[in-house]
Amino acid sequence: MTIEDRDDAYLITHALAKDTLSRLRDVETEQVAFRKGLVKLGRICGYEIIDGAMDTEYVPVTTPLAETTGERVKGLDDVVIINVLRAATPFVEGLLKAFPRAKQGVISAGRDEDAGMNDAGEFPITIDYVKLPEITEDDTVIVADPMLATGSTMCAVLDHVLSEADGYENLFVLSAVSAPDGLVRVGDAAPEADLLTVSIDDHLDDDGFIVPGLGDAGDRAFRTT
Ligand SMILES: O=P(O)(O)OC[C@H]1O[C@H](OP(=O)(O)OP(=O)(O)O)[C@H](O)[C@@H]1O
Numbered sequence: 001m002t003i004e005d006r007d008d009a010y011l012i013t014h015a016l017a018k019d020t021l022s023r024l025r026d027v028e029t030e031q032v033a034f035r036k037g038l039v040k041l042g043r044i045c046g047y048e049i050i051d052g053a054m055d056t057e058y059v060p061v062t063t064p065l066a067e068t069t070g071e072r073v074k075g076l077d078d079v080v081i082i083n084v085l086r087a088a089t090p091f092v093e094g095l096l097k098a099f100p101r102a103k104q105g106v107i108s109a110g111r112d113e114d115a116g117m118n119d120a121g122e123f124p125i126t127i128d129y130v131k132l133p134e135i136t137e138d139d140t141v142i143v144a145d146p147m148l149a150t151g152s153t154m155c156a157v158l159d160h161v162l163s164e165a166d167g168y169e170n171l172f173v174l175s176a177v178s179a180p181d182g183l184v185r186v187g188d189a190a191p192e193a194d195l196l197t198v199s200i201d202d203h204l205d206d207d208g209f210i211v212p213g214l215g216d217a218g219d220r221a222f223r224t225t
């Protein structure tokens with residue numbers, strides 16, 4: 001298992017996750033490679049969540065030659081993936097390769113970067129669209145956003161998810177890159193969530209960008225500025 005339990009989060013330490021993230025960080029990585037990298041990272045993170053957090057069960061299997069016992073992952077039909085538009089879209093595409101039958105929710109959330117961070121280090125967040133599936137006590141919920149910076153977006157998103165859910169079995173907040181301040185903010189706001197990330201970076205700059213980070217994930221994936 002390549003998930004490491006830290007005080008502030010669980011780190012996904014699979015070598016391919018680190019390799020892929022390092023390519024994403026590179027300023028020379030252009031749009032197509034960047035988008036494909038986010039898809040790949042989502043797939044790896046999905047496999048790691050299965051390996052680290054989901055149970056298996058033994059089942060009888062008939063091969064062309066004999067009866068034997070196989071092992072299947074339990075609960076794959078009870079997975080909900082929430083796509084935080086827009087940067088999470090390619091990341092979620094990768095996650096869906098690990099959880100092809102997941103129920104999907106979409107929440108469109110944007111930071112008001114013109115307003116900037118307030119003194120507490122939070123951004124105003126505009127939520128334009130929310131469409132969530134039914135979430136029940138059997139479900140493993142994965143809220144995916146590649147960037148967790150101040151945590152303002154994730155806190156706003158979790159407000160919706162937690163108010164609409166009838167319960168859940170597990171609640172994961174999954175990011176590729178996170179900042180220490182954001183992890184603390186989300187951890188305080190939703191202590192019931194397990195925070196999973198590939199990297200905890202050093203700090204946020206004055207504009208609320210993660211350093212060293214990878215820049216603006218949405219802009220790099222969608223070729224906007
Ligand atoms: O932790 P926070 O400080 O809230 O920052 C993280 C958010 O910022 C980015 O979204 P952005 O608002 O740039 O929108 P986009 O995904 O459409 O680019 C990113 O995709 C996260 O959703």
Ligand SMILES: O=c1cc[nH]c(=O)[nH]1
Nearest residue numbers: 149209210215216217
């Ligand atoms: O560093 C950051 C912070 C927020 N959103 C991004 O895309 N990158």
Ligand SMILES: [Mg+2]
Nearest residue numbers: 085086087109
């Ligand atoms: Mg966003």
